[in-house]
Amino acid sequence: MTKELLYKYVLALGDDALIIGQRLSQWAYKGPFLEEDIALSNISLDMFGRANLFLEYAATLKGDGATADELAFKRNEREFCNHILCEQPNGNFADTMVRQFFLDAFNKLFLQKLIESKDEQLSAIAQKSIKETTYHLRHSSKWIIRLGDGTAESHAKVQSAINNLWMFTDELFESNKIDHEMVKQKIGVDCSLIKVEWDKIIDEVLSEATLSRPENSNMLSGGRAGIHTEHLGHLLSDMQYLQRAYPDAKW
Amino acid sequence: MSADNEIIFQKKIDSGLKIEPKDWMPDKYRKHLIRQISQHAHSEIIGMQPEGNWITRAPSLRAKMVLIAKVQDEAGHGLYLYSATETLGITRNELIEQLQSGKAKYSSIFNYPTLTWADIGAIGWLVDGAAIVNQQSLRGTSFGPYSRAMVRICKEESFHQRQGYEIMSKMSNGTPEQHEMAQDALNRWWWPSLMMFGPHDADSSHTSNAMKWKIKRETNDDLRQLFIDRTVKQADLIGLEIPDPDLKWNPETKHYDFGKIDWEEFWEVVNGNGFCNKERINNHISSHEEGQWVREAALAYAEKTQNGVENE
Amino acid sequence: MSDKNMPTWEVFLQPKTGAPFQHAGNIHATDEEMALQNAREIYTRRQEGTCIWVVKTEDIVSSNPDDQESFFDPANDKLYRYPTFFKVSKKAKGL
Numbered sequence A: 001m002t003k004e005l006l007y008k009y010v011l012a013l014g015d016d017a018l019i020i021g022q023r024l025s026q027w028a029y030k031g032p033f034l035e036e037d038i039a040l041s042n043i044s045l046d047m048f049g050r051a052n053l054f055l056e057y058a059a060t061l062k063g064d065g066a067t068a069d070e071l072a073f074k075r076n077e078r079e080f081c082n083h084i085l086c087e088q089p090n091g092n093f094a095d096t097m098v099r100q101f102f103l104d105a106f107n108k109l110f111l112q113k114l115i116e117s118k119d120e121q122l123s124a125i126a127q128k129s130i131k132e133t134t135y136h137l138r139h140s141s142k143w144i145i146r147l148g149d150g151t152a153e154s155h156a157k158v159q160s161a162i163n164n165l166w167m168f169t170d171e172l173f174e175s176n177k178i179d180h181e182m183v184k185q186k187i188g189v190d191c192s193l194i195k196v197e198w199d200k201i202i203d204e205v206l207s208e209a210t211l212s213r214p215e216n217s218n219m220l221s222g223g224r225a226g227i228h229t230e231h232l233g234h235l236l237s238d239m240q241y242l243q244r245a246y247p248d249a250k251w
Numbered sequence B: 001m002s003a004d005n006e007i008i009f010q011k012k013i014d015s016g017l018k019i020e021p022k023d024w025m026p027d028k029y030r031k032h033l034i035r036q037i038s039q040h041a042h043s044e045i046i047g048m049q050p051e052g053n054w055i056t057r058a059p060s061l062r063a064k065m066v067l068i069a070k071v072q073d074e075a076g077h078g079l080y081l082y083s084a085t086e087t088l089g090i091t092r093n094e095l096i097e098q099l100q101s102g103k104a105k106y107s108s109i110f111n112y113p114t115l116t117w118a119d120i121g122a123i124g125w126l127v128d129g130a131a132i133v134n135q136q137s138l139r140g141t142s143f144g145p146y147s148r149a150m151v152r153i154c155k156e157e158s159f160h161q162r163q164g165y166e167i168m169s170k171m172s173n174g175t176p177e178q179h180e181m182a183q184d185a186l187n188r189w190w191w192p193s194l195m196m197f198g199p200h201d202a203d204s205s206h207t208s209n210a211m212k213w214k215i216k217r218e219t220n221d222d223l224r225q226l227f228i229d230r231t232v233k234q235a236d237l238i239g240l241e242i243p244d245p246d247l248k249w250n251p252e253t254k255h256y257d258f259g260k261i262d263w264e265e266f267w268e269v270v271n272g273n274g275f276c277n278k279e280r281i282n283n284h285i286s287s288h289e290e291g292q293w294v295r296e297a298a299l300a301y302a303e304k305t306q307n308g309v310e311n312e
Numbered sequence C: 001m002s003d004k005n006m007p008t009w010e011v012f013l014q015p016k017t018g019a020p021f022q023h024a025g026n027i028h029a030t031d032e033e034m035a036l037q038n039a040r041e042i043y044t045r046r047q048e049g050t051c052i053w054v055v056k057t058e059d060i061v062s063s064n065p066d067d068q069e070s071f072f073d074p075a076n077d078k079l080y081r082y083p084t085f086f087k088v089s090k091k092a093k094g095l
Helices: A002-025 A034-062 A068-073 A093-114 A120-148 A152-168 A177-184 A195-208 A231-239 A241-245 B002-014 B027-046 B048-052 B061-086 B092-101 B117-138 B144-172 B176-195 B207-212 B220-237 B263-273 B277-290 B292-307 C032-043 C065-077
Strands: B248-250 B255-257 C008-014 C022-028 C051-056
Touching: A002 A034, A002 A068, A002 A093, A002 A177, A002 A231, A034 A068, A034 A120, A034 B061, A034 C022, A034 C032, A068 A241, A068 B061, A093 A120, A093 A152, A093 A195, A120 A152, A120 A195, A120 B292, A120 C032, A152 B292, A231 A241, B027 B048, B027 B061, B027 B092, B027 B207, B027 B277, B048 B061, B048 B117, B061 B092, B061 B144, B061 C022, B092 B277, B117 B144, B117 B176, B117 B220, B144 B176, B144 C022, B176 B220, B176 B263, B220 B255, B263 B277, B277 B292, C008 C032, C022 C032, C032 C051
Parallel strands: none
Antiparallel strands: B248 B255, C008 C022, C008 C051
């Protein structure tokens, strides 16, 4: 029973990393300038590395010779349980940076707690990932400040990105049955406890960036239960194309 | 004065010394370098597109990470080369402007489309393979910043060709469909790869000065031959056939003889009539334009904070 | 369309702790933090360093090639700066 729950818990963490990694990789050669193009690829690579670790672990828990690649490339929309924020389209650079900033702040706090997990594998992955995420947060929060306190145009764009993506942030702190059980067993993280600190990071950066924080209204959730925006299906059909088209092939 | 300078300059070159940005150099040397290094830089940058075309569809997590890292390296290499060009007194914006207006060229190979995953293998194996032959030779180039960039690039590129060859090898030995894709990719990329070394020495307008100034260290034809000799055996080993009926080992020259290169096709593509010429440049222009407000915002922010409290 | 150039910064890496910093190349950036981050992204993708310096290119002061003789040749007759200049008995240890 626990193993099944743990599998689902790890799988969701893998999906979060995989889907945001995939989104970021769509920036390749499209960055606002060369240095930033390279920076976005670096973050994408970190996220795929993390996805690989989580999904490999999930595959071991699943057993029956499952592999990380199978989990990434052979599941359908309803079986993916990433947070909806991760799958949101790249939009313009401000949209991507806001999405990243919200996630980086969350991930940093989440991973800090996950290090304390009783599960050694999860703790080890968290220890590796926290270093990357600390850097990602430094990168994204500085961009929020530059864009917010840059020109009138950049200010408007980043504020609009914040307003549009805000509705997906509540979901990060929700707990379902799996989370509750994992927290009870000291394996998982109680996300309701990191909300206050997340708010603090967001408020500090937004205030330095001369940006305002939206009200909570129409907050959406459902990702952990496999309910997504329509964007996910397209992302998957692109990502899974070869594995689906040539099911017998090895790559 | 200038005649003396020119003698000293050539003496330095002949004795194998490097020329540094602040050293005196003939105007033609400077121009030749700007043209060659920026063309090289643009090739790295435009070269991100055909491979970037497959990043989101790479068939495994490993393949995806390797491809992202590789495309990212190309961005890095473009950057090292832009840096080297900038030491000659031209700005990156001017270089980008030259690329986008068509005044500066990039390697024509990147105007071919990547149609299947095997094309990613073929690019790594053949296109990077050809590029590496060229770049290894350029480590010895006479201009210091260019030479140092090449040393760094060669070090980093060593995994690129292996990545491509691994894809080709897996596909050639995979399902019949995969094998077919691999052979098809080799068929399409072989001749364009040979064209990457440029026209035959006899027809190349830039070769003689470039050799005298040691900007180029080996001729187009010599480098092309070296590439062919290396690659034929590699194809054999993974069960793929080089699409050249005239390809034959010549025991006297100890090199492979090969068929005629279709230079008409080469010039067609160079002159803008390849499959993807327009798209590649348009993509570059649109990303650059979409990024303008970001660059402006960052500059505006820096100006504000440097005059303000933050820089205390 | 006019596009202002972002300033260039020279990047120096310390390959390992205790080692001297070495010039790696340059990058474009608008502020110090961006310069540091871009240097990290571009020049340490393969763990090339343990510490980074960035300095605006325009702030570097360089000697000129024309200065070469007057700057460096005067040092070529000062052999007494080198330990081999001095004759010391082989029996004297620890020198």
